[in-house]
Amino acid sequence: MEPSSAKSWSIHSRPDIIHKYEILERVGSGAYSDVYRARRLSDGVIVALKEIHDYQSAFREIEALQILQGSPNIVVLHEYFWREDEDAVLVLEFMRTDLATVIAEAKKRGSDGVESGRGLAVGELKRWMIQILSGLDACHRNMIVHRDLKPSNLLISDDGMLKLADFGQARILMGPDYVESNEISQPCEINSSDQVPSSQPSAVLPGTESSVREGNRTEEQEPISKEEYFRVLDELKAKNSANEFDKETCTYDGDTSCLATCTTSDLEDDPFKGSSYSYEMEGGVPADDGHGSLTSCVGTRWFRAPELLYGSTSYGLEIDLWSLGCIFAELLTLEPLFPGTADIDQMSRIFATLGNLTEESWPGCSELPDFQIISFNTIEKPIGLEACLTNCSSDEISIVKRLLCYNPANRATAMELLQDKYFTKEPLPVPLSELHVPSTKSGQDEDSPAGWYDYNESDSDMDEIGPMNVTTNATGYSIQFD
Numbered sequence: 114m115e116p117s118s119a120k121s122w123s124i125h126s127r128p129d130i131i132h133k134y135e136i137l138e139r140v141g142s143g144a145y146s147d148v149y150r151a152r153r154l155s156d157g158v159i160v161a162l163k164e165i166h167d168y169q170s171a172f173r174e175i176e177a178l179q180i181l182q183g184s185p186n187i188v189v190l191h192e193y194f195w196r197e198d199e200d201a202v203l204v205l206e207f208m209r210t211d212l213a214t215v216i217a218e219a220k221k222r223g224s225d226g227v228e229s230g231r232g233l234a235v236g237e238l239k240r241w242m243i244q245i246l247s248g249l250d251a252c253h254r255n256m257i258v259h260r261d262l263k264p265s266n267l268l269i270s271d272d273g274m275l276k277l278a279d280f281g282q283a284r285i286l287m288g289p290d291y292v293e294s295n296e297i298s299q300p301c302e303i304n305s306s307d308q309v310p311s312s313q314p315s316a317v318l319p320g321t322e323s324s325v326r327e328g329n330r331t332e333e334q335e336p337i338s339k340e341e342y343f344r345v346l347d348e349l350k351a352k353n354s355a356n357e358f359d360k361e362t363c364t365y366d367g368d369t370s371c372l373a374t375c376t377t378s379d380l381e382d383d384p385f386k387g388s389s390y391s392y393e394m395e396g397g398v399p400a401d402d403g404h405g406s407l408t409s410c411v412g413t414r415w416f417r418a419p420e421l422l423y424g425s426t427s428y429g430l431e432i433d434l435w436s437l438g439c440i441f442a443e444l445l446t447l448e449p450l451f452p453g454t455a456d457i458d459q460m461s462r463i464f465a466t467l468g469n470l471t472e473e474s475w476p477g478c479s480e481l482p483d484f485q486i487i488s489f490n491t492i493e494k495p496i497g498l499e500a501c502l503t504n505c506s507s508d509e510i511s512i513v514k515r516l517l518c519y520n521p522a523n524r525a526t527a528m529e530l531l532q533d534k535y536f537t538k539e540p541l542p543v544p545l546s547e548l549h550v551p552s553t554k555s556g557q558d559e560d561s562p563a564g565w566y567d568y569n570e571s572d573s574d575m576d577e578i579g580p581m582n583v584t585t586n587a588t589g590y591s592i593q594f595d
């Protein structure tokens with residue numbers, strides 16, 4: 114944390130904010146934001162000020178949070194400030210820690226010999242899970258897909274309340290009849306009232322979301338030559354190695370959003386633009402188009418669903434359920450389930466555990482945009498989830514299995530899982546007051562340097578992957594990984 118004397122932060126130049134809040138320290142930063150701990154001058158309440166430097170993230174976060182206010186497991190948005198030509202600043206309830214820290218501390222307790230076998234007591238584990246499920250259920254009931262669920266985005270208050278946060282990538286999914294309005298009024302100055310409307314998205318944000326959207330990637334795809342493909346790959350590798358130790362943007366591979374790893378130059382000069390090899394970056398700017406298609410460039414790799422890894426632009430709420438399965442597995446074992454070092458490695462790890470993705474396991478999967486382009490050798494004997502979830506009960510394994518289904522339609526919903534018998538069996542979920550709530554946030558890059566190096570030695574998709582074959586097929590080329 115930085116000292117409160119750091120007056121160089123741009124937030125100090127915002128009289129509207131300084132007038133109401135005393136900024137105490139910067140507590141974190143993300144791909145598009147800086148977050149400060151601050152004191153509300155009127156009553157001394159400690160809050161978090163989230164200054165968001167990206168228009169679309171700000172729009173999405175405010176829109177989703179406004180709809181979800183009132184749900185106990187969603188972070189509270191007290192108010193927000195947004196003037197034309199300035200970054201949005203959200204005033205959020207201050208949350209002391211997060212689930213990533215709970216996992217890290219439980220692991221430390223286990224390795225210190227304080228607890229043996231498994232790090233988190235079952236009653237605690239159940240209480241964390243129930244809270245995550247309740248928060249996600251609130252999102253999904255409102256047709257909001259979070260798109261970046263991971264332990265560090267599950268914040269925890271002093272009293273053990275867990276709340277979903279970081280809605281900068283969230284989208285509201287609408288039915289086919291929904292027509293997005295382009296007529297949002299454009300006032301120059303916004304300071305929301307302390308009472309944020311609880312049911313309707315704000316209609317007073319500057320500009321419209323659709324105005325920043327890009328075209329549909331599938332319409333842009335043209336096959337490229339093999340030579341061109343390898344030239345592009347070399348460029349990307351060079352770019353990756355230059356960025357390899359840039360901890361500002363790439364602190365912890367599995368904790369780095371695809372969005373976070375895209376540099377400005379990537380966005381402006383995407384070498385895959387117009388090619389059929391665009392599984393990592395889509396059409397330049399990772400934005401959704403105005404016609405209901407979504408970007409596949411969302412979420413954090415370790416928690417990213419297979420349909421996203423295969424470039425889907427028509428996915429649903431179920432991508433969050435896959436992430437949830439990975440989070441539950443990590444809570445159970447205190448280790449990430451699929452810590453891929455690159456997208457191809459991510460897929461390899463999933464297939465090695467669950468078996469190949471086939472028409473049998475998910476009818477229709479061969480229609481995924483990149484399915485014919487990226488292929489893997491047949492896994493004769495998948496490891497199986499049981500082997501990854503050692504020391505876990507059959508009920509626990511069953512919950513993870515119900516989430517980590519290839520076919521999104523088969524994934525259990527948050528509501529269904531809340532009714533799972535696991536939560537009503539002994540040992541029962543402990544009350545909030547009995548949860549071990551860490552006193553600080555660990556910050557994964559500082560907390561697990563060994564892990565950081567393990568997972569960050571390379572971010573190139575082609576390193577560590579082993580041999581690959583490029584062959585021509587009906588759609589252009591196919592890349593096969595052994």
Ligand SMILES: Nc1ncnc2c1ncn2[C@@H]1O[C@H](COP(=O)(O)OP(=O)(O)OP(=O)(O)O)[C@@H](O)[C@H]1O
Binds near residue numbers: 148209280370
């Ligand atoms: N309400 C809050 N209370 C305390 N800390 C917070 C709060 N909201 C966010 N933070 C912290 O600030 C940092 C950045 O927040 P956040 O992840 O929301 O930003 P982001 O730019 O959307 O990040 P990402 O790169 O993960 O998408 C994180 O360390 C997070 O824990």
